[in-house]
Amino acid sequence: MGSIYVFHGVNIHLLGTREPEIYGKMTLEEINQKIRFMAEQNSQKVECRQTNHEGVMVDWITALNPDDFLIINPGAWTHSSYALFDAIKGVGVPALEVHLSNIYARETFRAHSVIAGSCMGQISGLGSDSYLLALAYALEFQRFRDHEGIKNEEDK
Template sequence: MLNILVLHGPNLNLLGQREPGVYGNATLEDINRLLETEAQALQVKVSALQSNHEGVLVDAIHAARDQHSGLLINAGAYTHTSVAIRDAIAGVNIPTVEVHLSNIYRREPFRHHSYIAAIAVGQISGFGPNSYRLGLQALVHHLRENNPSG
C-alpha cells in the first residue's frame, strides 16, 4: 500500500482563524479529515504533520525516504524562502506534489516564486482545501503510473 507523507508548514495550524478571506474557513483538522477520506477512497495511507519550524520539516522529509512513497507538501511561507526544504526534497528524491490553498500567482509578487516547484512532480494552488485533495489524487496517480506494482 502506498504511504503518503503530508506536510503542512508554518501558520497552517491557524487555518479557520487566519485571514479567512484568503485561506477560507476550513481548519487544519478539516483538511486532514478530507485527506483521510480521500486516502481511503484511493486505498492509500496518509500521515500528516504540521510544524512552524523549518528544521522539523526538513527532518520529516529526511525520515520519509525510508517510510513513504510520496510527499504532499504545503510549505506555507517556506515555499518562497527555504532552500533547506527544497534541498531536503531533492536529496531524498521522493515524488512530491506542492499544494497551496490560495492561488499564489494572484497574490503579492514575492509569493510568485517557489523553491519547491522546480523539483516537484507538480503544483496545485487556488482551490482551497480541494488543492490538497487534488494534489493527493495527482500524486497517487503519478506513483501508480510510474510503479504499477507499488
Template structure:
C-alpha cells in the same frame, strides 16, 4: 502506499487566519477529509504541521525510507527555503506542492516558489480542494510509475 503530508508555518491557524484568502476550513478538517479519501484509495497518510523549517526537514529525513511520496504545503517557506527544497531533492521521493490560494494573484514576493522545482507537480488556487487534487495527482503518479516499472516500460 504511504504518503507523507507536510504543512508549513501558520497553517495550524487555518479557519481563523485571513479567511478571505485561506477560507474557513481548519487544518484538522483538511486532515480528516484527506485521511478518509486516502483510506478509500487504500492509501495511508502521515499528516504533520510544523512551524519550524528544520522540523519539516527532520520529518522528511525521518520518513523517507517508509513513504512513497510527499504532499507538501510549505507555507511561507515556499518562497525562500533552499534547505527544504534540498531535503525534498535529497530523498528522491515524488512530491506535489499545494497551496490554498493562487500565489500568482497575491503579492509579488509570493509569486515565486523555490520548492516547486523539487516537486513533480504544483497545484494552487482551489482552496481546500488543492489538497485533494494534489493527493489524487500523487496517487495516480505513483500507480502509473509502479505499473510502468512492473511492465518494464521506461
C-alpha cells in the same frame, strides 16, 4: 507501495481563523479529515503533519523513502527555504507543492517558489481541493509506479 505524506508548513495550523477571505474558513483538522477520508476510500493510508519549525520539516522529509510520495504546503517557506528544496531533491521523493490560495495573484514576493524546482508540479488557488487534487495524483502515481516498477520521474 510507498506511503503518502502530507506535510503542512509554518502557520498552516491557523487555518479557519487566519485571513479566512484568503485561506477559507476550513480548519487544518477539517482539511486533514477530507484528505484521510479520500485516501481511505482508495485503500491508502496517508499521514498528515504540521510544524512551524523548518528543521523539523527537513527531518521529516529526509526520513522519507524514494517510494513514498510527498504533498507539501510549505506556507511562507515556499518563498525562502532552500533547505526544504535541498531536502526534497536529496531524498528523491516524488513531491507536489500545494497552496490554498493562488500565490500568483497575491503579493509579488509570493509569486516565486524556491520549492517548485524540487517538485513534480504545483497546485494552487483551489482551497482545500488543492490538496485533494494532489492526493488524486499521488494515488494514481503510486498505482502506476507499483505496476510498472517506476521509482521516480528521473528513472523514466
